[in-house]
Amino acid sequence: NAGVTQTPKFQVLKTGQSMTLQCAQDMNHNSMYWYRQDPGMGLRLIYYSASEGTTDKGEVPNGYNVSRLNKREFSLRLESAAPSQTSVYFCASSERRFDIYEQYFGPGTRLTVT
Amino acid sequence: SQKIEQNSEALNIQEGKTATLTCNYTNYSPAYLQWYRQDPGRGPVFLLLIRENEKEKRKERLKVTFDTTLKQSLFHITASQPADSATYLCALGSDGNTPLVFGKGTRLSVIA
Numbered sequence: 001n002a003g004v005t006q007t008p009k010f011q012v013l014k015t016g017q018s019m020t021l022q023c024a025q026d027m028n029h030n031s032m033y034w035y036r037q038d039p040g041m042g043l044r045l046i047y048y049s050a051s052e053g054t055t056d057k058g059e060v061p062n063g064y065n066v067s068r069l070n071k072r073e074f075s076l077r078l079e080s081a082a083p084s085q086t087s088v089y090f091c092a093s094s095e096r097r098f099d100i101y102e103q104y105f106g107p108g109t110r111l112t113v114t
Numbered sequence: 115s116q117k118i119e120q121n122s123e124a125l126n127i128q129e130g131k132t133a134t135l136t137c138n139y140t141n142y143s144p145a146y147l148q149w150y151r152q153d154p155g156r157g158p159v160f161l162l163l164i165r166e167n168e169k170e171k172r173k174e175r176l177k178v179t180f181d182t183t184l185k186q187s188l189f190h191i192t193a194s195q196p197a198d199s200a201t202y203l204c205a206l207g208s209d210g211n212t213p214l215v216f217g218k219g220t221r222l223s224v225i226a
Binding site: 033042043090103104108 | 159
């Protein structure tokens with residue numbers, strides 16, 4: 001049981017390049033999330049998917065697109081990377097079980113855009 | 115707009131003392147509040163959840179209180195140890211599929 005996995009762990013991009021961050025969970029959770037974490041800003045929600053086939057914008061969606069490929073996988077795409085997108089990106093998943101709704105986070109992807 | 119404030123960016127405490135972290139919020143009526151621990155270079159890990167109708171919850175050396183009148187949660191670590199050093203995040207949630215809203219976190223350092 002690997003939990004939430006993310007690839008790659010590190011990435012350096014040049015301005016204007018594109019890339020896709022991959023996320024997968026093996027806990028059969030319905031909900032999945034993408035966050036970015038910047039110093040002094042905390043965790044900010046980019047997009048989320050409440051269930052397979054649905055996606056919704058979070059607090060900071062501009063410059064990103066997402067795909068909920070199936071119940072397990074939720075990818076984040078940067079079409080034209082900008083230095084402002086330098087950040088640590090976390091994927092998370094959750095499932096409502098009784099009264100517990102905790103989120104399980106992946107190890108993160110450290111992205112630098114030069 | 116919703117706002118969550120964690121009392122300080124950093125908190126230093128002597129080993130063996132009780133660490134108390136604060137989470138305040140405005141413009142929000144959460145159904146529950148969660149606390150997470152984050153170690154450097156890792157994703158956050160869930161610690162505790164407390165619902166709006168609960169005043170206090172405990173788990174081993176951890177205690178969380180929730181005062182919906184004051185719009186505040188306190189997170190206590192008793193008999194703190196250097197291994198408790200980490201960043202602690204609070205998060206507010208509503209029932210249903212509404213995503214959590216996270217605070218910026220407090221970096222706790224427990225000094226031996």
